[in-house]
Amino acid sequence: MAKYLERDKKYLWHPFTQMKDWMGAPQVVIAEGRGEILTDVAGKKYIDGVSSLWCNVHGHRNKKIDAAVKRQIDAIAHSTMLGLTHVKAIELAERLIGIAPRGLTRVFYSDSGAESTEIALKMAFQYWQHRGGEHVKKTRFVALTNAYHGDTIGAVSVGGIDLFHSIFRPLLFSAYFAPAPYCYRCPLGKDRATCKRECLKELEELLEAHAAEIAAMIIEPLVQGAGGMIMAPRGYLAEVRRLCTKYNVLMIADEVAMGFGRTGRMFACEHEGVAPDFLCLAKGITGGYLPLAATLATEEVFDRFLGAPGDHKTFFHGHTYTGNPLACAAALAGLDVFEEEKVLENLQPKIARLSGHLERFRGLDNVGDARQCGMVGAIELVADRESGERFPEEKQVGVGVCLEARRRGLLIRPLGDTIVIFPPLCISNENLDKMMNIIYDSVCEVCGD
Ligand SMILES: Cc1ncc(COP(=O)(O)O)c(C=O)c1O
Structure with a gap:
């Protein structure tokens, strides 16, 4: 040692x-x-x-995942997703869409949870720019206090944990924060017995006042992880979905920590029948074997990025190891384990x-x-x-x-x-x-x- x-x-x-x-x-x-x-x-x-x-x-050394990664090594370890594609990226995208909440139809790969949320934020921003007219003013984001979405600058901008994030404030874009549903330490000083979901009321007031400038709300469904495993009361998430729809704000569900079975369902959103506009996945996606992340989006979002080269609607974002074949092979095997076992x-x-x-x-x-x-x-x-x-x-x-x-x-x-x-x-x-x-x-x- x-x-x-x-x-x-x-x-x-x-x-x-x-x-x-x-x-x-x-x-x-x-x-x-x-x-x-x-x-x-x-x-x-x-x-x-x-x-x-x-x-x-x-588990570590899972036989099926080990074998899948070894097989993939014998085929190819890495090939780019920029202007090229590969078998495992295609197979995995199809599988992910097959299990994701309804309406999510497109998979954009990256390598870490922070990237998956950063990408969702950038896509949401750019989406409204492409919508044009009054919508170009929708440039801001709503997050919750105690939120954690990763450590890149965009993700930190919508982070609500002072210990981690406050030192970086001068570097960040400013976001709106609504109170977390932290019932044990209610930020509004309520207790469970007399709570009238005032935190949702604050969220609604914020959305109502600023909808014209808000692109998206980002939320960790059911459990705010790094904030202290803060668990939202039943119905909270569905209400957030309803409010986002009501105020024409995109909903980004960050299931980096809770996705892939952690909450007892494949995705936390399923517990409340919620279909977000973006779903961010990482961590458990490969069973914990290799770095891989994915941002899932709807066809409505995807369509707005289509255009001729001169329209400048391309999503200019990507990482070298995006959609790495070894990681995709591990992810596919992990999904097989979910099904077969x-x-x-x-x-x-x-x-x-x-x-x-x-x-x-x-x-x-x-x-x-x-x-x-x-x-x-x-x-x-x-x-x-x-x-x-x-x-x-x-x-x-x-x-x-x-x-x-x-x-x-x-x-x-x-x-x-x-x-x-x-x-x-x-x-x-x-x-x-x-x-x-x-x-x-x-x-x-x-x-x-
Ligand atoms: C909800 C959530 N989003 C994003 C991240 C960032 O993921 P990564 O560490 O892979 O960048 C984490 C990490 O703990 C997380 O819990």
Whole structure:
């Protein structure tokens, strides 16, 4: 381990990581993985409770995905999508359209979640420019507080997490923000018992006042991930769709984190019968194997980009590795696994099992809220359960719990003091139980519950 870490600490700069802390602490070097288990270079095994940052779906070294990628290596590793196409990109686009919410008919590939949202924002903007007339004034965006859509400048502009985003404000375009449906810590100070969905009222007022200048609203359906696994009440998403239609604003559904089964359905939008104008996909699209993203759009949007060269209606955006064949082959195999192994049907008892575990946490003194959506769980730790008062930041309670869990053989990452439960969908009941017991014991150990 030491021979790797010495070089890691000498040469690497890790994402979303305070490198001073990183360099001063012991770290884990992963050597291999199988199913939901990761093994470090010293041979210690861990449950991958974070799905390798919310992307692993069917487990590591999945036989079908491994074989598909190997087969594709023997055909071709990369070929461009600019002015050329290839077999796997075509096959995957057809499959994605086949499972996407109704009305989405076109697939634009890229390589990461941030790119998929950046592309949707640019497409929405350009769409209204092509519509012409009064519509050219529709140049602005609506997002939610606590939103996270990636780290490129456009995606950060519609990001609502001050800790990550505020330093960059001078670089960003300004967006409108409506209050997040964060019921545990309602930004409007309401509580669940007396809530009259005032947050939606604020959204509607914003849309009504500014519809003439708003191109699109971007939203993470059902769960705002990086904002703290904030889960919207039932009906919220459908209402957002209704308001977007009413005020002639395009709807961008960012399912980068929740797509591909995480919520218990293939896409989160399905829970409320919502058909967005754009659907952003990444992470789980390849089962967590290779970088690939897709922005799905409607034919109405696509048609507005058609024209003669002199019309300048082309969408001038693309990346070198866009639609990479190895990644597309992994994605196709991942979709086969969903179908052949009835992953979503088999997931339902596991979702119920996770609910049972979360119930136990609700009795702990330092658990303010324990929430769940499908195979995502979030345990919000607080200093005082009655008032919801947070722990002081310097106590780093969430980090402490995750370090304790690591010692006990589980890899998870907190969001502040919210402990995130996000295992691969393939996790066995035995390892799900083990994971939840480790988290329980770690919370008790660190919080003294
Ligand atoms: C909802 C959402 N959108 C976009 C992204 C950005 O994806 P990527 O890290 O692949 O750029 C993330 C990443 O966590 C996400 O959760």
